[in-house]
Amino acid sequence: MGMLNSLTDFIKNGLPIIFMVLLMCSSSLSDTDFEIQRMVHFEIMGIPIGSAGSSLNMEARSFSSDFNFRSCILARIQDLSVDLFRVIKSKAGGLVILMPQNETQLSLEEKENLFLLEQEMLSEETRVPIYFANYHQNLANIIAEIDNFSSKMKMDFLNQINSNGYQVVVGGTNAVIKNPKISIIQGELPTEDPQTNKPTIIIFSQLKTFGVVPNELPNLDATILMLLIDNLSKLFNQNFSSKYRIIFALHESGSLLNFHATKKFIEANIDEGNVRNIEFVVCLDTLAENPESIFYLHSSKPITNPGTTTKFFEVLQKKAEMYEATFDYVHKKINLADPFHKWNHEIFNIKKNPAFTLSSLNNPLDPLRTSFFSKYAYSSLSSNDHPDSDYDSVMLKKIQVTTKILLEALVHYIFNLDEEAKDKIAKDTLPIDEQSIKKYISLQSIQKSHNIKTAFEMFLKNVKISYDKADNLDPEFKFYDQGDSKLHIYKVKPALFDLFLLLIICCYLFCLYFIIIHFSKVYDLIQSTVTTNHDENKTNGVSHVKSKYI
Amino acid sequence: MTLFHFGNVVALAVLPIYFLYKFSGLSEYGLTKIFHAGSIYVFTQLCKMLILTFFPETINTDPADFNFLGECLRCSADLLDFVGLAFVLSKIPGKSHSKLLTAAVGWSSAEIILSKGLILWRARGAEFSWIYTQKSLESNILLVVTCTVTCLLWLFSRHDLNRKHAPIVTFLLLAIAFKAVWLDGTLLVMGIGTWTCLAIKMAVSIFCFGLPTLYLYANMAQTIGI
Known part of the structure; x- marks a missing residue:
């Protein structure tokens, strides 16, 4: 018994401590967590671009309702327009954008609007935290509910009390990445010929490692570059004699980063004297993103004079005609006062190297160039012109045709063979099928994976990876930590609701209080019925006894 | 504002x-x-946790998936609560109303x-859910049931209990012990919403368990003169 008493004493004394520990362990959990990504944030040549804000703890609102700097707007990307985005940017405290479930959901107009919106987002820095959420049905439902609520702002009192609100919480980070670097990978086609002072052709392209969303964009140029490497290396291995030394290079600074790594490439190769006697530099930029069968050669010098560029352009035109495509020429002088280059070849031209850019776009400001949604250009084509075709296959076809034109033009230009032999090579030995395209379609940053390095090492010699590092004191570019964040959305009720609930609870407790106070009356009532029964029993018993004895 | 909601639901539960402690003279x-x-x-x-570890893994934690055998086993372990409550009653001297109330209030406070x-x-969290209000109301039902069980156990322990009433007391005790099987099972089969379920449970606890027990108790009290 004594043991039991001491046990009960222990439990009695230890109970508050156990309880406190349990309370500390418990945390509030949410049912509605979503994976989100913060809008890209970087700085180039001292100009910050993207979303500078990161953490959010605000009330969710629809853009159609009244909002202020304490509200976070939740919206589907197709509902946002450029003007609306500007208003949100200046007035709201945050923005969470839901991506579409698939491209077919969007109309042509919505897709065009999307490209414009994306350009607006990438035009300057925004103080407001902006996040992108991949499509999730629950999030779509919450957005629909918020929209619905805002459309009925003037509803009756009871509905207003009972309405659901949502609290948006994101604990993102926005730290500057220390020692940022941009990778460049280069390699050259192996030749048996020991002659080193051959004229050099550099084929240069870029890997777009981010767009408005800090994810790899569809890197079709890099895919084409890899296909060129793959096929040309086969020919070089067959000992066809080449007039040229061919160097391939891929860097990770696209037009958003002002082709920054190009300078580093020029310094390390041309200025150092490792590469001499440049025939021309071919820059590949957005070659397959535009579904139309038209290509442009962008040059900062007119190609009226006979020269290497003119010669190559003529070959390109001839080869394009064979695939029912056209090759046009765009001449644009370099604006030396502008630190931002329109095309990659301008940097080579400034350093007095012959260079030009091949692109499917006419205008350097075309949104397709930096778009995360560039695939949508194909989906709109397939939904309108070819309703039955799969847009992926349309895109693969375009990559195939583009690669063939370039490859045949290069074969034509670089090999010492007669016309017939060149055509035979082009037709017989260079099959570019969908399988080989798919092999190179999802290339990832050199800093993240080894797939580009492995491919380069497989086909090329003297493969070298170098890094364009930012200056410690005056960095030309800065990257910010994007990280994957989690969006927590909590269902909340208005303050009025809790007051209302308090009122109801008070009434209920008051009733209980009355029942407890007057419980004796209920008990008396029950006891009186018991007493009556007892009396009846007694009376019955007496009469029974009486009858027995009488 | 969420602290306000926490205050609301705690007030509703506690x-x-x-009130029972303060206004029934227990204080x-x-x-x-x-x-x-x-x-x-x-x-x-x-003790119950120890016993439950010996049971096969038929006990399902998912409320939507009603497991008859598992619930039966769990309810039979709940019979140990009756033993504990009877022990509490035996430790409190006297035979007045307050003896029963002390046991019921002490037991249900700890339980809640x-x-x-x-x-x-x-x-307290940012997320709003009706579940907290419902749990508070459930603890109110629990209080009624604990008071009833205490009363029934006391009656059960009396040797001078009216013979006619003895089976009723046993039946009510078993009905309460296996409430989770028959009442929750029926409500689940009928597919009734949470709020209606709470109302039905409240009504069953008061009218099917509480009032008949009060009647039996009044009868006993009358007999022994308290």
Whole structure:
């Protein structure tokens, strides 16, 4: 018994401590967590671009309702327009954008609007935290509910009390990445010929490692570059004699980063004297993103004079005609006062190297160039012109045709063979099928994976990876930590609701209080019925006894 | 504002017990016996946990998936609660109304704090859910049921219980012990919403368990003159 008493004493004394520990362990959990990504944030040549804000703890609102700097707007990307985005940017405290479930959901107009919106987002820095959420049905439902609520702002009192609100919480980070670097990978086609002072052709392209969303964009140029490497290396291995030394290079600074790594490439190769006697530099930029069968050669010098560029352009035109495509020429002088280059070849031209850019776009400001949604250009084509075709296959076809034109033009230009032999090579030995395209379609940053390095090492010699590092004191570019964040959305009720609930609870407790106070009356009532029964029993018993004895 | 909601639901869960303690005259006797009753509740739960570990893994934690056998086994373990409560009753001297109330208040306070406390603590969080209000109302039902069970156990322990009433007392005790099987099972089969379920449980606890027990108790009290 004594043991039991001491046990009960222990439990009695230890109970508050156990309880406190349990309370500390418990945390509030949410049912509605979503994976989100913060809008890209970087700085180039001292100009910050993207979303500078990161953490959010605000009330969710629809853009159609009244909002202020304490509200976070939740919206589907197709509902946002450029003007609306500007208003949100200046007035709201945050923005969470839901991506579409698939491209077919969007109309042509919505897709065009999307490209414009994306350009607006990438035009300057925004103080407001902006996040992108991949499509999730629950999030779509919450957005629909918020929209619905805002459309009925003037509803009756009871509905207003009972309405659901949502609290948006994101604990993102926005730290500057220390020692940022941009990778460049280069390699050259192996030749048996020991002659080193051959004229050099550099084929240069870029890997777009981010767009408005800090994810790899569809890197079709890099895919084409890899296909060129793959096929040309086969020919070089067959000992066809080449007039040229061919160097391939891929860097990770696209037009958003002002082709920054190009300078580093020029310094390390041309200025150092490792590469001499440049025939021309071919820059590949957005070659397959535009579904139309038209290509442009962008040059900062007119190609009226006979020269290497003119010669190559003529070959390109001839080869394009064979695939029912056209090759046009765009001449644009370099604006030396502008630190931002329109095309990659301008940097080579400034350093007095012959260079030009091949692109499917006419205008350097075309949104397709930096778009995360560039695939949508194909989906709109397939939904309108070819309703039955799969847009992926349309895109693969375009990559195939583009690669063939370039490859045949290069074969034509670089090999010492007669016309017939060149055509035979082009037709017989260079099959570019969908399988080989798919092999190179999802290339990832050199800093993240080894797939580009492995491919380069497989086909090329003297493969070298170098890094364009930012200056410690005056960095030309800065990257910010994007990280994957989690969006927590909590269902909340208005303050009025809790007051209302308090009122109801008070009434209920008051009733209980009355029942407890007057419980004796209920008990008396029950006891009186018991007493009556007892009396009846007694009376019955007496009469029974009486009858027995009488 | 969420702290306000937490206050609301805690008030809803705790104040009825406080009222019972304060306005039924229990406060005159002090808290010692109530603490004893609470401690024995904790000890009983530990014993129950030990016993439940010997049971096969038929107990399903998912409320949507009703497991008849699992519930039956769990309810039979709940019979240990009756033993604990009977022990509490035996430790409190006297035979007045307050003896029963002390045991019931002590037992249900500990039960509400330990079984609902953690859930209600989460009402502080940003997320709103009706579940906290429902749990608070459930603890009110629990209070009624605990009072009824205490009363029934006391009646069960009396040798001078009217013979006619003995089977009713046993039946009510078993009905309460296996409430989770027959009542929850029926409500689940009928597919009734949570709020209606709560109302039905409240009504069953008061009218099917509470009032008949009160009648039996009044009868006994009349017989022994308290």
